[in-house]
Amino acid sequence: MLRNRRDAFGWGTIALHWTIALLIIGLIVLGYAMTRPNIDPALQFDLYQWHKSFGFTALALSVIRVIWWLANKHPAPVAGLSTLEKRASAITHRLLIGLTIAVPLAGWALASTSTLGIPTFFFNRFVIPHLPMEKSAGAEAFWTDMHAILAYSLAGLVLLHASAAFHHHFLRRDTVLMRMLRSERHES
Amino acid sequence: MSIVSFRFVTAASMTLASFALYASASEAKAPSLDDAAGRYDIDSSSQINFSVDQVGGGGISGKFGKFSGTFQLDGGNIGRSVVQFALFPETVQTGEPRIENFLRSSAIFDTANHPKITFRSTKITQTGEDTAEIEGNLTAKGTTRTEHFEAKLTKWNRNVISFHIQGGVYRTRYDMSAGIPVYSNIVQFDMIVNGQKH
Numbered sequence: 001m002l003r004n005r006r007d008a009f010g011w012g013t014i015a016l017h018w019t020i021a022l023l024i025i026g027l028i029v030l031g032y033a034m035t036r037p038n039i040d041p042a043l044q045f046d047l048y049q050w051h052k053s054f055g056f057t058a059l060a061l062s063v064i065r066v067i068w069w070l071a072n073k074h075p076a077p078v079a080g081l082s083t084l085e086k087r088a089s090a091i092t093h094r095l096l097i098g099l100t101i102a103v104p105l106a107g108w109a110l111a112s113t114s115t116l117g118i119p120t121f122f123f124n125r126f127v128i129p130h131l132p133m134e135k136s137a138g139a140e141a142f143w144t145d146m147h148a149i150l151a152y153s154l155a156g157l158v159l160l161h162a163s164a165a166f167h168h169h170f171l172r173r174d175t176v177l178m179r180m181l182r183s184e185r186h187e188s
Numbered sequence: 189m190s191i192v193s194f195r196f197v198t199a200a201s202m203t204l205a206s207f208a209l210y211a212s213a214s215e216a217k218a219p220s221l222d223d224a225a226g227r228y229d230i231d232s233s234s235q236i237n238f239s240v241d242q243v244g245g246g247g248i249s250g251k252f253g254k255f256s257g258t259f260q261l262d263g264g265n266i267g268r269s270v271v272q273f274a275l276f277p278e279t280v281q282t283g284e285p286r287i288e289n290f291l292r293s294s295a296i297f298d299t300a301n302h303p304k305i306t307f308r309s310t311k312i313t314q315t316g317e318d319t320a321e322i323e324g325n326l327t328a329k330g331t332t333r334t335e336h337f338e339a340k341l342t343k344w345n346r347n348v349i350s351f352h353i354q355g356g357v358y359r360t361r362y363d364m365s366a367g368i369p370v371y372s373n374i375v376q377f378d379m380i381v382n383g384q385k386h
Contacts, residue, residue, distance in 0.1 A: 040294065041289075041293040041366070042294070045367055116286060116287065118242075118370065119243050121244075127243050129244070
C-alpha cells in the first residue's frame with residue numbers, strides 16, 4: 001500500500017518521513033561540526049560541500065513530501081486524544097513540514113548571498129545555481145543567522161515530536177509510533 | 189644564434205623592418221647584445237597574478253604582494269640565461285579575507301611551515317621572435333616539480349626589461365588539492381615581470 005488510507009499511513013509517507021528524518025538529524029550534526037572554530041580548513045570545506053548536497057536532497061524530498069501530504073488522505077488521530085492534543089499535534093506537524101522547506105531555502109539564500117561565492121556542486125555531479133540575490137556581507141550574516149535559528153527550531157520540534165511518539169508508544173501504548181513504522185491496518 | 193637572441197630582447201621595441209634598418213645602419217644607437225646581457229632584479233612593480241576556475245564559470249583570482257628574484261640574461265645564448273624567483277604566499281590577495289586565510293592555511297600554502305615558494309629555471313628555449321619557454325624547478329610546500337612557463341618580451345631598454353609570463357600549475361602536485369573539483373586543479377599564472385638592471 002503506497003498511499004495513505006483513513007486508518008493507516010502508506011509506504012510513500014513512511015519512506016519519505018524516515019528518509020527526511022535521517023537527513024535532518026545528519027544535517028544538524030554536520031552543520032554543527034563544520035562550524036566549530038578550530039576545525040581543519042580543508043575538512044571544513046569538504047563538510048560544507050556535503051552539507052549543501054545533502055541539504056538540497058532534503059529540500060527536494062521535503063517538496064515531494066508536501067505534495068504527497070496535500071494529495072493524500074490523513075489517517076485519523078488515534079482514539080483517546082483530547083482536543084488540545086489534536087490541535088497541538090496538527091500545529092507541530094504543520095510547523096515541521098514548513099521548516100523542512102524553510103531551513104534549506106534559508107541555506108540556499110546563505111550560499112547565494114555569501115561573498116565567498118562558492119558554487120553548489122551537487123554531489124560533484126551538477127551545479128545548482130545561486131538564487132538571484134545580491135552578494136553582501138550583511139545579507140550573508142542575516143541568512144547565516146536565519147538558517148541557524150530555523151534549523152535549531154526544527155531540531156527542537158523534532159525532539160518534541162519524537163518525545164510525543166515515545167510517550168504514545170511506551171506510556172499510552174497506542175499505535176502512534178507503530179503506524180509510522182509499518183503500513184498495515186490496525187485493529188482498534 | 190646570436191642574431192636570434194638579439195631579436196628576442198629587442199623585438200618589443202622594434203619591428204622587424206626597423207630591426208633590419210638598425211642592423212644595416214650605424215650600430216652606435218642600436219641597443220646591443222652587451223646592453224641586454226646582465227643581471228636584472230625583479231622589482232616590486234611586477235604583477236604576480238593567478239586565477240583558479242570554478243565549476244559553472246568564474247573563479248578565484250588574486251595576486252601576491254611580496255616576491256623577489258633575478259634573471260641573468262646571457263646575450264649570446266638565451267639558453268644559458270637563468271631566472272630565479274621567490275614569492276611569499278602569506279601576501280596573497282584576493283579581495284576576500286576568508287579566502288586569503290584559507291589559502292594561507294594548511295589546506296593550501298601552509299604558510300606557517302612553508303613561508304616561501306621558489307622557482308629556478310633549468311632550461312630556457314627560444315620559441316619565437318620575442319617568446320621563450322622557461323622550464324624550471326618549482327618548490328612549494330616541501331615539494332619540487334618541473335614546471336613550464338611561456339615568456340613574451342614586452343618592453344626593453346637599457347635599464348628595464350619586462351616579460352609577460354604565463355603558465356598553468358597543477359596544485360595537486362604540491363599537496364594543495366583542497367576544493368577540487370569545485371575549484372580547478374589548475375592554477376593559471378599571468379604575470380608581468382619587470383626587471384631593473386643591476
